[in-house]
Amino acid sequence: MRRLEPEDLLLVLGARPSSDVGAWLRDGLREAVASGRLEAGAALPSSRTAAAGLGVSRGTLSGAVDELVGEGVLESRPRSSVVVADLARHPAGARPRGGAPDAPARPASVGAPDPTLFPRAAWARAVRDAMRELPDAELGYPDPQGxxxxxxxxxxxxxAARAAPVEAEDVVIVSGVAQGLALLGEVLAGGRGGRRVAVEDPASPGVVAQLRGAGLDVVPVPVDDRGLRTDALPDAAAAVVTPAHQFPLGVVLAPDRRRELVAWARDGDRLLLEDDYDAELRYDRQPVGALRGLDPARVALLGSVSKLLSPALRLGWVVAPPGVREALVDAKRRADLGCSVPEQAAFARLIADGAYARHLRRARLTYRRRRGVLLDALARDAPHVPVEGVAAGLHLVVRLPDGDAEARAVSALRDAGVPAELLSDASAGPGAWGVVVGAARVQGPAVVRVVEILRSAAEGAEARE
Structure with missing residues (x-):
């Protein structure tokens, strides 16, 4: 077994920053292991030796190492040392725990985060502390509002984060945005102004399916480089929008269109359903404030932890206007009586302790860096492949010339383990060909493979012409 020296770690970590040293250690070691610059099985120096050589405290180093062990990036061997895990045997970046066999692989969504970034240690502390202090009275049937x-x-x-006027009484806890949309669809179908709902085109096929499943009539409204075309809004009871980072095109709703959209809602006593799914993952500037800030009485703000922590938690929220809140809580009660109290308590503790905010900062840095590496590689090796959308979120949109190129690219990306969807599946009209690429986990050799696939798809289409 090769034992690493502090100099080896400095070589892969780079210069020590003046602040947030813990993130420097965690992110740098994680990237070095994933890229193979630290070989599997190599042993880390003792904590005392490594801390002295890196110029950090032993506590900071131990915290970073513990978190990476929890993620499966490093492996702790009892009475021995901490070693670099063999990610080649477990490509997702996490080793099986407790000796359990690998679970069957499930295809990841293009908007799914990297599960190896989940803050296992912080979450475990939050669960422990929350359950220690949770009153006995909260262990009965939950309040359906949360x-x-x-x-x-x-x-x-x-x-603080979304500049949204929100009080505790406005919030309804749900099992993710999917359930929030289904429950709001039920409320709308129950008689609030009719069954027609305007939806961005292109849009998430899952969102469209949720609304149709509630018995609503979906009316597509085109999206251009300034967001939803407000001049094309139909007569409808509501509209579902992603103004901070449109899915899938990645554009931001222009300020004048935000005002026009709210005016449309006011004029017809309509409801706006604002899906804020990854608004906090903006990399080039502060994200635009939530649309709810323009009219809290007309905008229902939906969000979840699925993009920022993990979709496995099934925790989300609806910030509901007064006119629909009671009906929404009743619909939640009928659906499942309420969400799991222990997980709600743990998430509350994670926010209160500042661990959630620290995780978001680390996640932003990691995803921004990975996105930058992929974009640089595309610009260098496939400059004719157009990438759309602002610097935000967990996915990229790449336009392709025709449906054959689109289908080949998506098939090859999925075979390579990269989440990908047909852009045409998200559009109600013809001719919207391209690929929605889940970029959250793309790093190391996967970057080269993604570029090769997209370049080959584009060049193949050109050759057929």
Whole structure:
């Protein structure tokens, strides 16, 4: 077994920053292991030796190492040392825990985060602390609106992070945005102004399916480089929008169109369903504030932890206008009586302790770096392949000339383990060919493979012409 020296770690970590040293250690070691610059089986120096050589405290180093062990990037061997895990045997970046066999692989969504970034240690502490302090009275059937402590913490977070006017009484805890949309669809279908709902075109096929499943009539409204075409809005009871980062095209709704959209809602006593799914993952500037800030009485703000922590948690929220809140809570009660209280309590503690904000900062840095590496490689090796959308989120949109190129690219990307979807599947009209690429996990050799696939698809289409 080769034992690494502090100099080896400095070589892959680069210069020590003046602040956020923990993130420097975690992100740098994680990237070095994933890229193969630290070989599998190599042993880290002792904590005392490594801390002295890197110029950090032993506590900071131990915290970073513990988190990476929890992620499966490093492996702790009892009475021995911490070694670099063999990610080639477990491509997702996490080793099986407790000796359990690998679970069957499930295809990841293009908007799914990298599971190896999940803050296991912080979450475990939050669960422990929350359960120690959770009153016995909260272990009965839950309040269908959600645990009050979580609603208070979320309201404070959304006021600060999304510039949204939110109080605890406005928040309804749901099992992800999918359930939030289904419940709001049920409320709309129950008689609020009719069954027609305007939806961006292109849009998430899952969102369209949720609305149709609630018995609503979906009316597509085109999206251009300034977002939803407000001049094309139909007569409808509501509209579902992604103004901070449109899915899938990645554009931001222009300021004048934000005002026009809200005016449309006011004029017809309509409801706006604002899907804020990855708005906090903006990399080039502060994200635009939530649309809810323009009219809290007309905008229902939906969000979840699926893009920022993990979709496995099934935790989301709807910040509901007064006119629909009671009906929404009743629909939630009928659906499942309420969400799991222990998980709600743990998430509340994660926010209150600042661990959620620290995780978001680390995730932004990691995803911004990975996105930059992929874009640089495309610009260098496939300059004729156009990439669309602002610097945000977990996916990229690449336009392709025709349906054959689109189909070949998506098939090859999926075979390579990269989440990908047909852009044409998201559009109600013809001719929207391209690929929606899930970029959250693309790093190391996968970058080269993604560029090769997209370049080959584009060049093949050109050759056929």
């Amino acid at each position: 645990l009050l402590e979580l609603r208070r913490e979320l309201a404070a977070h959304l006021r």
